[in-house]
Amino acid sequence: MTLEWEQLVVDAADPVALGRWWAEALGWTVVNDDPDEYEIRPAPDRLPALLFVQVPEDKKVKNRLHLDFRPDDRDAEVARLLALGARHADVGQGDETWVVLADPEGNEFCVLGSRRR
Known part of the structure; x- marks a missing residue:
């Protein structure tokens, strides 16, 4: 199968x-x-x-499943997504290399740092 x-x-x-x-x-x-x-x-x-x-x-609580994205330029991508209507989200991540955002309905997703080559 x-x-x-x-x-x-x-x-x-x-x-x-x-x-x-x-x-x-x-x-x-x-x-x-x-x-x-x-x-x-x-x-x-x-x-x-x-x-x-x-x-x-x-939506009432943190998602049990979320999407992670790895852009070429994390900061530029976060700025673009915020301009589209995303917002910063705190899911208890602390100080990390990724940024947690939420879409317009509050669904969290992560924008990861650039992949090391």
């Missing part, structure tokens, strides 16, 4: 707005703009996808 990672499902109050935000943040393509299941991918024929689905409840 083999498995292929199809998508990560993200609960959202507003799937379209959050999906558009992540599409802009990642430079990904919208492959389904249905307001109940808004899907983005790196390219139309590439996986995995992020699928944003509407839920009635608000």
Whole structure:
């Protein structure tokens, strides 16, 4: 038996707005703009996808699963994401080499430092 990672499902109050935000943040393509299941991918024929689905409840606690990103320039990428509407988040990380941010609905993600060559 083999498995292929199809998508990560993200609960959202507003799937379209959050999906558009992540599409802009990642430079990904919208492959389904249905307001109940808004899907983005790196390219139309590439996986995995992020699928944003509407839920009635608000996010209340730290995510049990989060995304980590490793940009070429951490500080420039953090500034770009903050300008798009992300905000700094404190999940008890202390003084680390990565920066924890939250998307417009409060989902935490990390922007890591540059990979050492």
